[in-house]
Amino acid sequence: MPTELLPAIEIETGPKPDATVIWLHGLGDDGNGWSQVVGSLGLPRGKAVRFIFPHAPVMPITINNGMAMRAWYDLNGADFSSRADLEGVRRSTGHVERLIAREIQRGILPRRIVLAGFSQGGAMALYAGLRHPERLAGIVALSTYLIDGPGLAAGAAQANRDIPIFMAHGTQDPMIQLTWAELSRRTLVDGGWNVEWHTYPMAHAAVLEEVVACGKFLAAVLA
Secondary structure (H helix, E strand, C coil): CCCCCCCEEEEECCCCCCEEEEEECCCCCCHHHHHCCHHHCCCCCCCCEEEEEECCCEEEEHHHCCEEEECCCCECCCCCCCCECHHHHHHHHHHHHHHHHHHHHCCCCHHHEEEEEECHHHHHHHHHHHHCCCCCCEEEEECCCCCCHHHHHHHCCHHHCCCCEEEEEECCCCCCCHHHHHHHHHHHHHCCCCEEEEEECCCCCCCHHHHHHHHHHHHHHCC
């Protein structure tokens, strides 16, 4: 596991938070982008939640001609089955585990921690969350896909076999195909996971209706 803690933006919705949402951004973005979403989630007034928006490491991305940018893992190809660099995925899982461990040290119970993310960050939220050895509160996966679906049955932690999952995707997404997300959802459901599924008439983006639905999911799993 990496020993360094990733830099991050932190927002607390009230004093003495008793829950944490770790929200992972997409390829080429940073924590600033999604930090703007907190006020639009519509969480119940007085609910004290700590939101953490970490900045991914900078690395060269193969499908972008080696251009360096913030990313959770390299992308080796444009197809569904071989696009994710699993070594990089496992390295970033270590970064996520460090963030979770720090929250536990700060007094947040694992069952009060949600992993969330968009695109590459959503793929990481699914990968790391399903494999975390302690029960988490939930997973939010937006405009994304399941990494290493064939290895999920053997890799998933028993503690998170019943973790609630929120997935949403754009029907006009040109970057991560809707069929990939649907296949990912099917793999999860067939594996026994409860997936709350939403689609919206959008491209590779987010809309307010989606954000509000995500907020309702967070309020429910952190009730």
